[in-house]
Amino acid sequence: MVALDIPRDAEGRPAFEIPVELEIDTDVARRVITDFIRSQLRQAGFERCVLGLSGGIDSALVAYLVADAIGADLLLTVLMPYQTSSAASRTDAEAVVAALGCPSELVEISPMVDAYFGQATAAGQVGAGREEGTSAGPEATSTAPEATSASAVRRGNFMARIRMAVLYDRSVTFGGLVVGTGNKTESLIGYTTLFGDSASAFNPIGDLYKSQVRQLALAMGVPTAILAKAPSADLWPDQTDEGEGEFSYAELDRVLYWRIDRRRSVDEVVARGFERALVERVDGLVARSEFKRQMPPVAKLGPRTPGVDYLYPRRRPGSART
Amino acid sequence: MSLRIALAQVAPQLGALDENLRRHHELLEAGRAAGAGLVVFPELGLTGYLLQDLASEVAMRLDDPRLAALAGATRDLSAVVSFVEESGDHRLFIAAALLEDGELRHIHRKLFLPTYGLFDERRFFAAGDVLRATPSRLGVGVGIGICEDFWHLGVPQLLALDGAQLLINPSSSPGRDLAATNEVGLGTATSWRTLMRTYAQITTSFVVFCNRVGVDESISFWGGSEVIAPTGEALFSAPLFDEGLYTVDVELADVRRERISLPLLRDERLELQAREMTRIVAERAGLAADSTADPGAEAGLDVLPAEPLREPIGFAARRR
Numbered sequence: 001m002v003a004l005d006i007p008r009d010a011e012g013r014p015a016f017e018i019p020v021e022l023e024i025d026t027d028v029a030r031r032v033i034t035d036f037i038r039s040q041l042r043q044a045g046f047e048r049c050v051l052g053l054s055g056g057i058d059s060a061l062v063a064y065l066v067a068d069a070i071g072a073d074l075l076l077t078v079l080m081p082y083q084t085s086s087a088a089s090r091t092d093a094e095a096v097v098a099a100l101g102c103p104s105e106l107v108e109i110s111p112m113v114d115a116y117f118g119q120a121t122a123a124g125q126v127g128a129g130r131e132e133g134t135s136a137g138p139e140a141t142s143t144a145p146e147a148t149s150a151s152a153v154r155r156g157n158f159m160a161r162i163r164m165a166v167l168y169d170r171s172v173t174f175g176g177l178v179v180g181t182g183n184k185t186e187s188l189i190g191y192t193t194l195f196g197d198s199a200s201a202f203n204p205i206g207d208l209y210k211s212q213v214r215q216l217a218l219a220m221g222v223p224t225a226i227l228a229k230a231p232s233a234d235l236w237p238d239q240t241d242e243g244e245g246e247f248s249y250a251e252l253d254r255v256l257y258w259r260i261d262r263r264r265s266v267d268e269v270v271a272r273g274f275e276r277a278l279v280e281r282v283d284g285l286v287a288r289s290e291f292k293r294q295m296p297p298v299a300k301l302g303p304r305t306p307g308v309d310y311l312y313p314r315r316r317p318g319s320a321r322t
Numbered sequence: 323m324s325l326r327i328a329l330a331q332v333a334p335q336l337g338a339l340d341e342n343l344r345r346h347h348e349l350l351e352a353g354r355a356a357g358a359g360l361v362v363f364p365e366l367g368l369t370g371y372l373l374q375d376l377a378s379e380v381a382m383r384l385d386d387p388r389l390a391a392l393a394g395a396t397r398d399l400s401a402v403v404s405f406v407e408e409s410g411d412h413r414l415f416i417a418a419a420l421l422e423d424g425e426l427r428h429i430h431r432k433l434f435l436p437t438y439g440l441f442d443e444r445r446f447f448a449a450g451d452v453l454r455a456t457p458s459r460l461g462v463g464v465g466i467g468i469c470e471d472f473w474h475l476g477v478p479q480l481l482a483l484d485g486a487q488l489l490i491n492p493s494s495s496p497g498r499d500l501a502a503t504n505e506v507g508l509g510t511a512t513s514w515r516t517l518m519r520t521y522a523q524i525t526t527s528f529v530v531f532c533n534r535v536g537v538d539e540s541i542s543f544w545g546g547s548e549v550i551a552p553t554g555e556a557l558f559s560a561p562l563f564d565e566g567l568y569t570v571d572v573e574l575a576d577v578r579r580e581r582i583s584l585p586l587l588r589d590e591r592l593e594l595q596a597r598e599m600t601r602i603v604a605e606r607a608g609l610a611a612d613s614t615a616d617p618g619a620e621a622g623l624d625v626l627p628a629e630p631l632r633e634p635i636g637f638a639a640r641r642r
Contacts (some may be wrong), residue, residue, distance in 0.1 A: 023501070023503075024500040024507075025500050025501075025502050025507025025508070028506075028507035029500050031562070031563050032542045032563070035542060035563060036537055039537035043336075043537075310375065311374040312375050312376060313337070313372050313376065313539055314539065315538075316337050316376055317335075317336075
């Protein structure tokens with residue numbers, strides 16, 4: 001086990017904890033992931049990548065990994081701030097661009113979002129996460145203009161989907177595949193927007209928990225400011241993932257790891273010292289977001305149905321762009 | 323007698339049979355040029371691993387001219403290659419062939435098709451029914467088991483008892499579990515290394531493990547091919563994830579030395595194993611009393627229901 005040089009806050013406390021059972025061999029991870037990125041591109045007939053750089057640790061790490069795999073000049077990073085996005089996010093994203101020396105574009109999404117909802121003056125009323133498909137039903141009809149009445153959930157989801165649309169457009173102009181930047185933790189608890197940030201051609205870090213993303217980012221030399229700050233979807237000012245979800249990533253990752261990777265029962269996880277309420281809540285989040293991790297079911301009617309009994313590898317002969 | 327083994331730790335292209343055939347010819351020539359007497363390719367090296375419905379499209383019958391051409395490239399050479407084999411009655415097998423002196427000498431059809439976790443082989447393939455060691459031009463018996471076959475204790479043992487002194491395992495092992503506590507940073511590699519060294523020692527045979535590299539869809543194959551001496555000592559460990567043709571020199575006489583000094587195979591009790599196996603098979607089939615079942619359990623089952631069956635059948639009935 002290697003001593004990890006975790007960034008410290010002003011009081012000298014580590015900015016985060018990497019639970020010991022989640023520690024990975026970062027050399028092997030880097031090797032597997034960079035080979036994976038090169039293979040995905042080669043098999044699809046592409047040489048370039050496009051990704052959205054938010055200023056957060058996930059997209060920063062993926063940018064470092066892609067640059068490592070194919071060279072920074074073949075990676076287009078797109079910064080897509082909304083008017084309420086924090087200035088620090090922009091600065092941190094620019095630090096990644098500067099450090100890697102990759103091409104970068106700035107696409108302000110405010111006009112696109114505001115064209116739909118109208119001018120927002122009070123964007124970011126605190127909502128209940130980005131969960132969809134709940135039984136809450138449609139929002140109460142309001143006479144207020146959508147600019148002020150649309151919930152943070154709706155606004156956040158819309159922004160994520162606008163960013164997806166921009167990336168897929170840039171995929172054409174730059175001639176690169178869109179690389180996913182979502183991690184395993186947020187995928188498992190459903191802290192993603194369906195067809196928004198979860199959309200990609202392939203995802204190099206989708207099987208790494210947040211704690212493992214941090215460990216690998218540390219090993220790859222992602223800027224300290226990005227490592228040290230609290231993770232945030234940056235959908236409204238001062239939002240943080242951990243504040244919104246009332247958990248710490250270290251704790252959440254451990255619960256997920258023992259429940260899912262190590263197949264421990266709720267009782268067994270509780271016996272390891274976790275609050276039962278937390279374990280059950282995490283279980284609920286995972287179950288309720290199952291739909292976000294799968295392709296939509298197609299009604300089975302014909303003799304052979306894609307995804308059911310027509311099963312071909314996506315990278316079959318002839319599938320590559322020519 | 324010294325033998326140079328070449329491990330073709332390659333990354334096959336998924337479904338691209340012609341391209342993979344071309345690469346095999348190339349590597350056979352490279353092996354020959356490097357002085358190898360045996361060239362080993364990984365499981366499904368001719369087709370790639372995650373074939374799904376492509377399996378039937380890349381299948382070859384044993385009389386396929388492309389296979390004959392590949393065999394033709396093995397004059398004064400032995401090679402183990404792996405592909406999808408279609409039988410005359412149109413079953414598809416994951417097969418490995420021993421090619422020698424221009425001929426197809428032996429076929430092994432994969433016996434154990436993992437269909438759990440990330441594996442789905444039984445959906446697409448038929449399981450082989452035959453396990454045989456085969457003589458070879460190398461002067462020793464050869465035993466082939468494909469990947470998962472060597473996760474079943476009986477396979478290397480039966481091959482050794484059947485006369486194999488050189489056990490060959492072509493694999494497509496997907497790498498997983500990057501926990502920092504693993505020997506080489508990869509859980510899969512740790513497990514395989516433990517197993518292969520153990521088999522070499524307890525069968526007092528050479529073990530040749532050839533695992534592929536490259537990526538099929540989500541899966542990364544980790545390489546790390548090895549040659550292990552009959553003492554259990556790893557003579558060579560190929561790098562993880564690096565494609566290459568790696569050569570290793572072995573002294574085949576080491577098998578005799580080890581088997582004289584550690585006569586485990588001599589002491590194996592085949593009749594004991596056969597007898598006890600026969601008994602266990604009979605118990606599972608409900609044809610004999612099961613010594614470890616709940617008393618009164620129905621024949622062929624080992625748990626007595628909370629509410630006993632009103633009319634027990636078979637052995638349990640007779641025991642009452």
